Amino acid sequence: RQDTVLWTKTVIWLTALGCLMVIAGIWVTVDVWRKTHRSRHPKFSPYRKRWYHWHYVSGIFFGIFVLTFTFSGMMSLADIPEWIHKPALKKGSATRTLHARAPQPEDYPLDYRRVIAAYPQALQIEWRNFREHPYYIVKDRKNEYYIDAADSLPRPLQLSEEEILKGVESIYTSQRDSSQHIPGIRISRLEHFETYYRDMSNMYRGRPQLPVWKITVDDPDRSVYYIHPETGIIRHVDTSSRWKYWSYTALHRMRLPGLNSNATLRKTVLWVLLLGGTAVCITGVALSVNYIRRKCCKKQR
Incomplete structure (x- = not known):
């Protein structure tokens, strides 16, 4: 192995x-x-x-x-x-773009020592970002806390609709040629689970997974991004991942509509x-x- x-x-x-x-x-x-x-x-x-x-x-x-x-x-x-489907975007490039332009840890407006003072039970702290927006992930024995680092005072992360939309737009502006147009992008607030965004409580450690922002892109891959505003967690669905879902997840784990x-x-x-x-x-x-x-x-x- x-x-x-x-x-x-x-x-x-x-x-x-x-x-x-x-x-x-x-x-x-x-x-x-x-x-x-x-x-x-x-x-x-x-x-x-x-x-x-x-x-x-x-x-x-x-x-x-x-x-x-x-x-x-x-x-x-x-x-x-x-030969079944060749993705227009390289694997992982969308996520890398949304995590690019990260500020240095010393440039975070919120000092990590304040986070430690606010969460004395913390065992681990991670520096994360969504584009230019910095945040911390604080972990203790049972929970994870997503703390906004764009302010000098610790408060729960809450990404806005505007910055999420700009983040997805940056994926296509950074990879297009001058002759190409930015595909149409639509954003909506999802209040229920659907086939490609289902209950994944293990990933969120019991945190409510809804509502989530759903961004639909009119690109060759028919891309859909699910971005959770309270965690910054990103799920990118394209044609290849849909094929993967139906050939593995649906058949192997019985993740079928009606059973999910x-x-x-x-x-x-x-x-x-x-x-x-x-x-x-x-x-x-x-x-x-x-x-x-x-x-x-x-x-x-």
């Missing part, structure tokens, strides 16, 4: 082979089903042997899920190929599918072991 490149290639190749194996199993299942139901007295399962029967039955109900779960596992490490808003239902569906997929795998391994055992016994004879 320390060799990241080798680890990534190993997972991708194994899951790709797994996808081929599952596709072959689904093909055989469909063929057996078709032949079985052409007979005069069709049965749900044509197999009498226990392992064959349960592998066939579990494969009918959960085979497609095993395929999507294996494929999405591969996509957890694989990048979206450029109900954690209990989502986890229940996920557990049922995972247990069914495990049954497919266990019965398949049992059949393989029995096959190898029979071959070995024949050779010994």
Whole structure:
């Protein structure tokens, strides 16, 4: 696992082979089903042997899920190929631009010693910025506090609509040629979660994630920026990340519309599918072991 490149290639190749194996199993299942139901007295399962029967039955109900779960596992490490979509912006360039032009720590209007005095329980302090706007992240054992450093007195961070809009505009003004026009940019205040901006409480450590500013850009990537005014946290969604969402997050974690808003239902569906997929795998391994055992016994004879 320390060799990241080798680890990534190993997972991708194994899951790709797994996808081929599952596709072959689904093909055989469909063929057996078709032949079985052409007979005069069709049965749900044509197999009498226990392992064959349960592998066939579990494969009918959960085979497609095993395929999507294996494929999405591969996509957890694989990048979206450029022949599917080539991003107009380089990966991470938008975030780097919004964090550029950072003032030096000694130039912060709010001295860090005042922050320590206001938060004596602090264990860690980070210097951060949103364009020219400086702020601190103060961490203790349980919480994170985002403190505005643009004033001499400590107060919670609250980025304004204007500076957020100017920040996103700077992404395109810094990268365009003189012949190019700045794409249309629209900003709105989002009061509810949606598909690409969902409940991510672990990231926010219990901090309310709404409202958030949603900035839509009419660029080739159909970019959308979600910027949280109280933390400065930025989520950039473009065509590649949408492909990544549907090929990994949606299929692997069941982050699907209708399930995102109900954690209990989502986890229940996920557990049922995972247990069914495990049954497919266990019965398949049992059949393989029995096959190898029979071959070995024949050779010994």
